[in-house]
Amino acid sequence: xxxxxxxxxxxxxxxxxxxxxxxxxxxxxxxxxxxxxxxxxxxxxxxxxxxxxxxxxxxxxxxxxxxxxxxxxxxxxxxxxxxxxxxxxxxxxxxxxxxxxxxxxxxxxxxxxxxxxxxxxxxxxxxxxxxxxxxxxxxxxxxxxxxxxxxxxxxxxxxxxxxxxxxxxxxxxxxxxxxxxxxxxxxxxxxxxxxxxxxxxxxxxxxxxxxxxxxxxxxxxxxxxxxxxxxxxxxxxxxxxxxxxxxxxxxxxxxxxxxxxxxxxxxxxxxxxxxxxxxxxxxxxxxxxxxxxxxxxxxxxxxxxxxxxxxxxxxxxxxxxxxx
Amino acid sequence: xxxxxxxxxxxxxxxxxxxxxxxxxxxxxxxxxxxxxxxxxxxxxxxxxxxxxxxxxxxxxxxxxxxxxxxxxxxxxxxxxxxxxxxxxxxxxxxxxxxxxxxxxxxxxxxxxxxxxxxxxxxxxxxxxxxxxxxxxxxxxxxxxxxxxxxxxxxxxxxxxxxxxxxxxxxxxxxxxxxxxxxxxxxxxxxxxxxxxxxxxxxxxxxxxxxxxxxxxxxxxxxxxxxxxxxxxxxxxxxxxxxxxxxxxxxxxxxxxxxxxxxxxxxxxxxxxxxxxxxxxxxxxxxxxxxxxxxxxxx
Numbered sequence: 001x002x003x004x005x006x007x008x009x010x011x012x013x014x015x016x017x018x019x020x021x022x023x024x025x026x027x028x029x030x031x032x033x034x035x036x037x038x039x040x041x042x043x044x045x046x047x048x049x050x051x052x053x054x055x056x057x058x059x060x061x062x063x064x065x066x067x068x069x070x071x072x073x074x075x076x077x078x079x080x081x082x083x084x085x086x087x088x089x090x091x092x093x094x095x096x097x098x099x100x101x102x103x104x105x106x107x108x109x110x111x112x113x114x115x116x117x118x119x120x121x122x123x124x125x126x127x128x129x130x131x132x133x134x135x136x137x138x139x140x141x142x143x144x145x146x147x148x149x150x151x152x153x154x155x156x157x158x159x160x161x162x163x164x165x166x167x168x169x170x171x172x173x174x175x176x177x178x179x180x181x182x183x184x185x186x187x188x189x190x191x192x193x194x195x196x197x198x199x200x201x202x203x204x205x206x207x208x209x210x211x212x213x214x215x216x217x218x219x220x221x222x223x224x225x226x227x228x229x230x231x232x233x234x235x236x237x238x239x240x241x242x243x244x245x246x247x248x249x250x251x252x253x254x255x256x257x258x259x260x261x262x263x264x265x266x267x268x269x270x271x272x273x274x275x276x277x278x279x280x281x282x283x284x285x286x287x288x289x290x291x292x293x294x295x296x297x298x299x300x301x302x303x304x305x306x307x308x309x310x311x312x313x314x315x316x317x318x319x320x321x322x323x324x
Numbered sequence: 325x326x327x328x329x330x331x332x333x334x335x336x337x338x339x340x341x342x343x344x345x346x347x348x349x350x351x352x353x354x355x356x357x358x359x360x361x362x363x364x365x366x367x368x369x370x371x372x373x374x375x376x377x378x379x380x381x382x383x384x385x386x387x388x389x390x391x392x393x394x395x396x397x398x399x400x401x402x403x404x405x406x407x408x409x410x411x412x413x414x415x416x417x418x419x420x421x422x423x424x425x426x427x428x429x430x431x432x433x434x435x436x437x438x439x440x441x442x443x444x445x446x447x448x449x450x451x452x453x454x455x456x457x458x459x460x461x462x463x464x465x466x467x468x469x470x471x472x473x474x475x476x477x478x479x480x481x482x483x484x485x486x487x488x489x490x491x492x493x494x495x496x497x498x499x500x501x502x503x504x505x506x507x508x509x510x511x512x513x514x515x516x517x518x519x520x521x522x523x524x525x526x527x528x529x530x531x532x533x534x535x536x537x538x539x540x541x542x543x544x545x546x547x548x549x550x551x552x553x554x555x556x557x558x559x560x561x562x563x564x565x566x567x568x569x570x571x572x573x574x575x576x577x578x579x580x581x582x583x584x585x586x587x588x589x590x591x592x593x594x595x596x597x598x599x600x601x602x603x604x605x606x607x608x609x610x611x612x613x614x615x616x617x618x619x620x621x622x623x
Contacts, residue, residue, distance in 0.1 A: 157546075159566030159574050164584055167594050169565040170550040173519060177551065180520035181527075196503075197515060197546040197565065204516045218503045218512040218543070223570070227505065228422050244508050245418050254417060256509050303524070306517040307481070310474030310510040313415030317443055 004061045004269075008053055011041050012266065042266030052221060052241035057213040058193040059155075062269035064276055065124075066108025066151040067093050069191060072276040073149075073283065074099050074106065080137055082129075086166060089130030090121045091158070094137040096146070100284065105141035107134045107202060108151030108191070125158040131171035131201055138178035147287055148179070150188040150202040155220055157198030175201035180302065183295035187286045189279055190214030190248065190257070196223075206302050207286035208256065210248035211279060212263040216256065217246035255309055259286070362386050364560070378601045387558050387601055389538055391440070392447045392464050395497055399605055400451035400460065407449040409482060414444070414475035420506040429506040436467045444475045445500070448483040450492065454609025456618055459487035461496040465539070470500035472544050473507040477514025480548060484521035487530055493612050494525060494532040498549040502542015515547035522551050531615035533608065536563050536586065536595065554611055555595040557586035558604070563594070 005013050015038045022030035049057070057063070070077055074097035082088040093110040096103060109126060112118030141148045157168050179186055179202075188205035194216035203216060210216075224240035225232045251257035261279050268275035290298065359368045364386035374381065378398050379388040390398075396405055413433075420429035427435075437443055445467035451460045461483045463470045472480075480496070487494035503511040525532060534552030536545075539562035546565050557563060564584035572579055582588045586598045599607045613619070 157565065159570045161571060161575060161579065161583065164564050164566065164571065165592055167550070167592070169546040169563075170594060172546040172565070173515075173548075173550040176516050176519040176547060177523050180516060181523040196512065197543050200512055200515060204520070216509050216512070218508055219505055224505060228426070243418065243420060244505075246509060251509060254508075254510060256513060303520050306513065306520050309513045309517065310414070310417065310477070310507070313417050313474050313507075313510070314478055315413055315415065316409075317411035317413050 006053075006056050006060065008045060008049070008056075009266070011045065012038060015041060039265045042270060046266060050238065050242065051244075051247055052238040054213050054247050055193060055215055055221060055241055057267045057269070058215055060267060060269040062272070063192055064268060064272035065113060066110050066153055066191060068113070068272065069151055069276045069279070070095075070097060070106050070108065072273055073097075073280045074104075075101075076103075077106070080140075081133065083132035083136060085129070085132060087129045089127050089133060091124050091126040091154070092130035092134055094133050099149070099280075099287075102147075104147045104149055105137050106149045106151075107137055109154035109199075109202065111153055111192070122158055124154040125156060126154065126198055127158050127160070127163050128166040128168045128171035131157070131168070131175050131198075134202065135171070135174045135178045138175065138182055142178070142182045142184055145184055147185040147187070147290075148182060148205075149283060150179075150186070150205065151191040152188060152194045152199045152202050152214070152216065153192035154195055154198050155193055156195035157201075169197075172197045172201045176204055179204035180306075181299070183299065185287055185290035185293070185298060186302070187283055187290070189261075189283065190216055190251075191279075194246075195220050204302075204306070206290050206298060206305070207258045209259045209261060209279065209282050209286065210251060210257045211261050211268055211275060212248055213267055214248050215246040216251055217244050219244070221246075363388075380601050385559065385600070387538065387560055389465055389499070391466060392442060392462050395462050396447075396451075398601070399497075399608070400453055401455060404452040404457075405449055405460075406451070407447060408486065409448060409479055411443060412475050412479055414473045414478075414507060416506075417474070417510050418506065418508045420508075422506075432468065432506070440464055440467045442467060444479065445470045445472070445504075446476045446479050448479045448486075450486070450490075453495065453612060454605065456609065456612040456616060457490075457492050458495045458612065459483050459490065459492045461494075463497060463499045463544070465499040465501075465537075468504065469502075470498075470544070471502060471504035471511070472500060472514050472518075473504035473511045474514060476504070477511070477517050480514075480518045481521040484518065484525050484532075487532075488521075488525045488528045491528075491530055493530065493616055495535065495608065495612070496532075496548060496552075497535045497537055498540040498544055499537045500540060500542065500544035500549075502544055512543065515543045518548045519551060522548060526553075531612075533611055533615070535604070535608075537561050539563070541565065541567060550594070553615070555597075556604070556607065556611075557589060557595045557598050559586055559598055559600060561586040563589050 019034040077097040079095040094107040109124040111124035112121035186205040188203045190210035221237045221241035225236040248260045264271035264274045362381040365384035367383045446463045448461045533554045536557040
């Protein structure tokens, strides 16, 4: 499939074309030279990116999706489908698999790859069925003692009438409860964009990892810009993206994310397998750290981790008093 | 108890859920106004009458939004309310300013404090409802749209812990536009923090009654508001995850009447009951006595 280029990636298009041509011609010296040049241009582009452009990278059409990442990370993947209530939501992929020979449960948002697949999967924006399927797999993993790996990659839960009618809020809160209470290690990774409650539904974990251009925010920059200014100009959206401090490095500073995994030069989409392999090494490290901890202690540590978030911001203004 | 008419009129930050014709806000008119206009039927009512009816319109039954003081006055047994952590406040983790000319977040919080007389968008404490001791939380839509930031999340999580430790049933009145945008992702994760505490409460077999009031939306709806053992809603309350305007933009259609309203959620199986404000205290008492296996009230 041809590569896609964002506007700020345009300098790479011609270099990529020449590099591919050289590779076909078998000109290895030329390929090496161009690879070096591409890496240096990609590095220069990355260095100058603003928050909004990084979010564009998190949404990049060529960025690895959850299914592709599970294929790289795991073997023996068996997909589990359906919520046993209403239907199966292709915006969420869930199943059982093995990583380094050990069984685990995997759940992620699935944005889709080609245009048809993206429409079928609703661009990874899940309906209640998707969250209820995930919850079913979280519960199953808990009962069977299987560690849980989740990948977050969604602009948010689907804001349609059918979502509301079928209880999208309840289904999201159910995922939060299932992960909070899971008596097994839970490792989550921000693969791409993490938009609001629909993303958080898979991001309650013992360790939250993030690819360098991954993000997690309380609201999309577009939504934030609409609230601040109904006109929602491109400048407003870019400013909102900065203000929200939603990128991986900001989240690391805030304590929301535990580890940021560097992406290949230019972003994960430039070399998806390498990006996912790098993530895999941190996933292994996280599971190794958690493997010796008892279920009860895991839960306590997970609760404590949540309690820590934002604690340094808290203060007590005055002594208690009666209000009424 | 102090009057907060002014606070009531200035509700709705930062993202008041858009409401269909007949917005559900509180009576218009200043403190001294004799008459108020119902935002639903537009009819004028004698203020004293509306207040006597627990802020329900005598013509159309519209339930006005309440201040925390009003809610406590009509819900808890007199003299039993004891507030917990009233001084707990959050910070400004993102150094948030709204647009180049907008007010900084701490100024917005200060304005909300001046308006409501509370320091954050939830008030927590212990009380008795019809003689049943409970741990009680009341969210305040008049405080920045009842949004949940770090302090609101912390107070709610502590309240859930208090309920578990003292084995008091937990009662929370929700009223919120969702997670507080100005504290960014730290607000978002409060959803998980409170739900994690609720999971512990459930495991301890302490009951949780959630009373959904107008409006309960966004991240608050998708966390604590949908995890009650019993879900009670006030008539006409807007309850949902996405705001009506966002949904209309998504589907490019006008929403049907009653969409995301308490009565519709009852039909969809999302709440157990829709209770008129005049009956709420009695209903809560009956529920709480049953759930805490207390003897039935002889009265």
